[in-house]
Amino acid sequence: MSFPETIRPGALIRPDDQPNPDMSGWRVDRKPAVQRSLCVDCLLCWAFCPDAAVVVQSGHFAGFHYPACKGCEICVATCPTHAISMVPEATPVGPQGEMGGERR
Numbered sequence: 001m002s003f004p005e006t007i008r009p010g011a012l013i014r015p016d017d018q019p020n021p022d023m024s025g026w027r028v029d030r031k032p033a034v035q036r037s038l039c040v041d042c043l044l045c046w047a048f049c050p051d052a053a054v055v056v057q058s059g060h061f062a063g064f065h066y067p068a069c070k071g072c073e074i075c076v077a078t079c080p081t082h083a084i085s086m087v088p089e090a091t092p093v094g095p096q097g098e099m100g101g102e103r104r
């Protein structure tokens with residue numbers, strides 16, 4: 001993948017500059033969801049997600065950007081509190097991907 005032409009070699013690249021293509025077609029009937037009561041805001045899921053599909057707002061975990069999520073399950077594997085699990089695509093989730101529990 002090449003950089004956009006507007007970014008010159010040596011330029012500062014901000015987080016919002018990264019490509020964020022729609023990867024949702026890669027998922028096979030499963031998407032990540034979070035049990036908010038178990039989340040301790042360590043942000044390991046954000047650090048390890050290869051597709052920038054974990055959303056962080058004001059330093060806190062804020063759900064998933066589902067169009068960018070390819071369902072690789074790395075966030076599930078990295079979450080130390082087992083707050084994230086894969087659920088069927090049709091499972092209703094809250095605006096921050098929550099499947100139950102309240103925000104701490």
Ligand code: SF4
Pocket residue numbers: 032048049050051052053054064068069070071072073074075076
């Ligand atoms: S399953 Fe988790 S780690 Fe994989 S792309 Fe989706 S949010 Fe990122």
Ligand code: SF4
Pocket residue numbers: 034038039040041042043044045046061078079080081082083084
């Ligand atoms: S890895 Fe788990 S505990 Fe840490 S921010 Fe993500 S969901 Fe929350």
